[in-house]
Amino acid sequence: MASGNEVLMLTSSDVRIDPRIEREARALAEHGYRVTIICPVYTLKKAPSPNWGEGVEFRWLPMSANNYLLKFPFYKAIEFYRAARQRAPLVVHAHDLSMCYAALAAARETGAHFVADFHEWYSENVTWSEKENAYRPHSKRTRKAFRKLEKSTIMNASAVVTVCDSIASELEKELCRNGQKIHVVRNIPILHQLGSREYPSLRKELNVSKEKFILLYQGGLGPSRMLEPVVEALTHAPKCVLVIRGPRAELYGPSYTNLAKRNGVSDRLFLLPPVPSGDVVAAANGADAGIWTLPNISKNFYYALPNKIFEYVAAGLPILTANYPEAQHVVDEFGVGNTFDPYDPKSIGQAINDLIDDPERAHEMRQATQVMLSKIDAVNEWQKLVKIYDALPRTPERES
Secondary structure, three states, X not given: OOOOOXXXXXXXXXXXXXXXXXXXXXXXXXXXXXXXXXXXXXXXXXOOOOOOOOOEEXXXXXXXXXXXXXXXXXXXXXXXXXXXXXXXXXXXEEEOHHHHHHHHHHHHHHOOEEEEEEOOOHHHOEEEEOOOOEEEEOOHHHHHHHHHHXXXXXXXXXXXXXXXXXXXXXXXXXXXXXXXXXXXOOOOOOOOOOOXXXXXXXXXXXXXXXXXXXXXXXXOOOOOOOOHHHHHHHHHOOOEEEEEEOOOHHHHHHHHHHHHHHOOOHHHEEEEOOOOHHHHHHXXXXXXXXXXXXXXXXXXXXXOOOHHHHHHHHOOOOEEEEOOHHHHHHHHHHOOEEEEOOOOHHHHHHHHXXXXXXXXXXXXXXXXHHHHHHHOOHHHHHHHHHHHHHOOOOOOOOOO
């Protein structure tokens, strides 16, 4: 049986832009665990390790360690397994299903606990289709392989964690046996943290008149983000200005710009570069509302509860969101925004106009964000993970 307080976290992600990994590592380290994150280098030249506080270290692997993601069944992370098996930790913690095969093997070899952390619901996610130049639900072959690994992961894990109640409930219903529980730790950011610097008002920075309504999107860009109907919605909301801020704007920005031009709204679309994840709340200064949407092409998308919803709330912004269950629940429970049909520009435009045409209601929503902030507590949310770890059985350590 495992002992000690060492945790190995395995991830194929770019840790610089994966705030869930940072929040979990910090929470564990603040409660006495020693966390080592085994991850690939995403820069041509090795950059200094992020400073995530005392008790968090990094072991860097070459980017080639991620080559397993290019070959079906996309989860034979051999280099990560080899790195993890050199230690004898209390826990080997896998971030996402693609890392579970390696983490489980390393945990078995070292006698450690294995914790699976499903950021995404892999078997119910999407695949990029080169032929269609779009994302599509997984093929039967891919879905079957992921579902088999999910079942094996859940059966063999000391604990399984995921991001929202809907996914946890479905996993428990479809894959769990004997009352096994899937734990939920929502991806709530530490909302009281200050950004790395002060940000000017978007209205002032972009020279937007006070008569215009500034709608902000902060997050990933590209084909899976469903921002095209939001751009088209500007034709139905003539008083609205849309600000899109996210990584790779130089790659995906031209398609949004061209779409806006074709719809005659190019003067009301602004593209901005991304800011550090810890700065997104501060950088929302001057916006009137925040928006989130995704295409409804998988259960993983349909049940999403993104951290940007909480970040908009922390910035005091009403939320405009696709009418999917988890996001809809937040809006309905706290009264902090409107929902819309993500495929219908008119529906999106109506959701925007409802706030523009009813300033009193918009003001009530801004006030409701403060009530919501008082009721959600990121510190307690991440404490859930600490409690899961604290409850893992240990071998009593011998006295020296």
